[in-house]
Amino acid sequence: MSPDKKTFIPRVLITEAAMDTIDTLRKRFGSELMFHQSGGCCDGSSPMCFEKGDFKVGGSDIWLGEVYGCDFFMNSDQFEYWKHTELTLDVTPGRGSSFSIEIPMGIRFMIRSRLFTMEELENLIPTKTGEEVLEEGSIK
């Protein structure tokens, strides 16, 4: 199998409820969306949703892949501790704070995690830096 035909295992999955929320937000904002996984205090460790391009990514960010058509990023030092886990983007009722755009809906994106198996770890989708993503213009 040539490398470009290899089927990679995605790092980020998504629940139906999260897909519905993304559809609603796309319609409301009339634009594509992006996610950046946060860390730290308060609402840290939650994924933040923005209109595509509103959050400036760069060389210190890692692109984990696309989830339901949205680029999903995380800071590289945080990724070091997360890279062995499969992330599932979910949504839960709750009044989160932060600038994530779903918050006025009274719901909050959240991440559920599972450990990858040793076999899966060898076949994960290759990551890129945020800078590489910007240079390419679009991800495919």
Next chain:
Amino acid sequence: MTTLTLSQSKPVERPEIKEKYDHFIGGKWVAPTSGEYFDNISPIDGKVFSKAARGNKQDIELALDAAHAAFPTWSKTSAAQRSKLLNKIADIIEENLEMLARIETIDNGKALRETRAADLPLVIDHFRYFAGVIRADESSISEHDEHTVSIALHEPLGVVGQIIPWNFPLLMATWKMAPALAAGCCAIVKPAEQTPTSIMVLMELIGHVLPPGVLNVVTGFGPEAGKPLASSPRIAKVSFTGETTTGRLIMQYASENLIPVTMELGGKSPNIFMKSVADADDEFFDKAVEGAVMFALNQGEICTCPSRILVHEDIYDVFMERVIARTKAIKMGHPLAEDTMMGAQASNDQYEKILSYIDIGKQEGAEVLCGGDKAELNSGLETGFYIQPTIFKGHNKMRVFQEEIFGPVVSVTTFKTTEEAIAIANDTMYGLGAGLWSRDAHELYQVPRAIQAGRVWVNCYHNYPAHAPFGGYKKSGFGRENHLMMLGHYRQTKNMLISYDKNKLGFF
């Protein structure tokens, strides 16, 4: 799992809380321009107890207008007068401590014994501290030579934006408001979505003390009210406490406006227990055990939560046995009951997030030493957000050792040498708080110096005096809060370089 039957004292009475609160702008209560309000849910029972104004860009602009109108006068108001008003605010809060403590508990979910003994007394003291320091504060002057004098004079920055977290709604607001007002700035405060009510009750009490426009509070959602505030070209600074992604976004806006920011972004604080801690089973050992259990203070919702216990392997058994027993003795219950030791998590999404971390901790192979699940309480608390204080044992590369869970969850690991303890302590993205417990005089100085954190508690933990600077190293942010140095974060320096020489230089 089984539901815990509560046997405890009756919750205290709830103070009267209005059905809804408007913004406080320009010394007046102003309805949101959209006419919309949003529900504020109490974590105690998951039920709506009040509504907050749903602020937007127009409301922020009104607040900016009011603050800019007030600034020319406020910035020239004497230190004596500013000090007097801050003291007056402190006195009013003190007279209403019990009522405010109860409302803070209803808003945030933390136990009443904490709002009574910590949150509100610290709020009062912080206003008094900054009322005090501006009376003694001086600018500097230096004579460069016999004809040249340099005056470095402090001037307030202007109108500042302050974005408040929900873990200590009144105290974190005070950490930002008191020094800004003391420094002569006017402020626009945006409380957290989860806890927009207690600060409005506070404004009902103190709003009339300050001239209109000096202090404005606009409630609302981050993307609708926080973003227009943080990105406004009409503010001179943003102070933010929260998480890293929003911190970066606020810095992105600040870079567009070329204004300074202060960032307090959390941590994963190590609490180190050296071998000498267990040299005797005495008062100090008991204090150290309490120091380890401090992870459960405020349900773990503190940026400096000592969420990693690093204990010398030789004392692990004797120490952790006591820590586990003390953790199991934490009485959970109705946050408004006087004997409750730990209350509810602040919101449903936090509750879900904490449970997802407990899940990944178990998946990664961390051993649950106690807790490890939600706490199902009865007596009307079934729909509240309660989690058992949880201790994991594992290693520092696990996600539960690396990420801020912001819940009553601590992860313990052991070390063999001082060097290893320091290496584990520093193996984190963050550097906000740390604890060091030892009976060895040398370690008491050398180990804290080696830890990359802005605050190292030595033989104590979770004290927050106004008189000690607080802030982060590494990804925990920059800038400081508390201490008179905070005035410097709300002022800039006007240098007047004066020549008293009548003679020309001779260049031209």
